[in-house]
Amino acid sequence: MLVNQSIISDIKTIVAQSKDKAIRSVDHHRTLMYWDIGKRIFEEEQEGKDRADYGKYLTEYIANELEPEYGSGFSKRQIELFRQFYRNFPITNTLYSQLSWSQYKLLIRIDNQDKIAFYIAETVKNNWTVRQLERQIYSSLYERLLLSNDKENVLAVAQNEKQPSDAKEIIKDPMYLEFLGLKREASYYEKDLESAIITHLQDFLLELGNGFSFVARQKRIHIDGDEFFVDLVFYNRLLQCFVIIEIKTHKLTHQDIGQLQMYVNYYDRIEILPHENPTIGILLCANKNDAVVKFTLPEEQKQIITSQYTLYLPTEKQLLDEVNKELESFEEKDSD
Structure with a gap:
């Protein structure tokens, strides 16, 4: 019997797409888990804010308790990242499922909210990989665009609020x-x-x-x-x-x-x-x-x-x- 050979390629595409969605879903839930952990650490830190160096003591204590059981993903450095993650993104529904935890780790290091908003918009719009986002941050894409445009215009184009009307944009x-x-x-x-x-x-x-x-x-x-x-x-x-x-x-x-x-x-x-x-x-x-x-x-x-x-x-x-x-x-x- 003759079988349409496209069925094999179609099934392979379905499998690949499903695997990709599953990986993205798992990573997003992992990102939400880190956000929840960061929130809980922040709340505990606020309870002891009148004690000097409580925040440093707290992250060390949590890492010492969790790292032996859960591995290096819960080292002191990682615990501090979870806390910083929540501080930078305190509203959970502003997190993007399209962004991986590795991409959020790059964004956490940026200390300018406009710049963060720009790189998030560009990453989501262009489906950048971690490597591509890292390269754009390290090549100072945001600053280079500011050389010939104003901040509001750069953000508006990135966030699809306006279409570029001038090549220099x-x-x-x-x-x-x-x-x-x-x-x-x-x-x-x-x-x-x-x-x-x-x-x-x-x-x-x-x-x-x-x-x-x-x-x-x-x-x-x-x-x-x-x-x-x-x-x-x-x-x-x-x-x-x-x-x-x-x-x-x-x-x-x-x-x-x-x-x-x-x-x-x-x-x-x-x-x-x-x-x-x-x-x-x-x-x-x-x-x-x-x-x-x-x-x-x-x-x-x-x-x-x-x-x-x-x-x-x-x-x-x-x-x-x-x-x-x-x-x-x-x-x-x-x-x-």
Whole structure:
């Protein structure tokens, strides 16, 4: 008898999905258990708040009583995490079943409520893994978006309260490409950087931001008998437009901007459909001169964006210094 072979793949899919749901359910109940433990510890701590060092004594006492029976998951460090978990998330119905305990452990370390809300929203919306969330936190995604946007706008886009209307709301400057594994002291040809991006395409899409999908590499276009090759072409479903990326390993020049402008004009006039928005062009460069960009392009234009890339992650202090520098420049403009 002939059997439809798709039945096997369908059953395997059902089994895999059920296993995934079961794992998520178990992890969520474990997270709730840790929250309940943290709540109970906090309540007990409040009873003895007039006694010096009671909190430290309490966590040590609980760990000594429970760790021999339940293992290292109830060490003093873990008990302190449970307590901090409850302190950071005191309302149980604000906990997300989509987030694992490992992800909550990353969020507990953040001391800014707006930042926590941002990373929760992005994790739920994009279904980030633990590794992806960790990478975004350590690459200071929130601070980088603040360099070109205000806090309320960044949170609104993350929480789906508004759709991005400007490419700068989701495209970061600088972009951190540490996942390419290239040594920062070495010099590279543009094709080397492009090949590394294609090899690590999933990580690059994560760095680009929400809504991006890959379209083409070295896209050939013909203009009146001449051939040109666009480095990378993406599409963004949130912005509903093509996004062209040109890679430059040297310091940005006005010729680079002109080249990208030509590619953007070509896509706008030849490739896009009537319902799609104007093409965005990103010059991903090793070093840029904002003044050259300013005087090469028309004022108030929003289609060409420059983003400097770096091959290593910054320290938190470096990012905060950049944010503060940007805020100071905004304040100076406002005072003018």
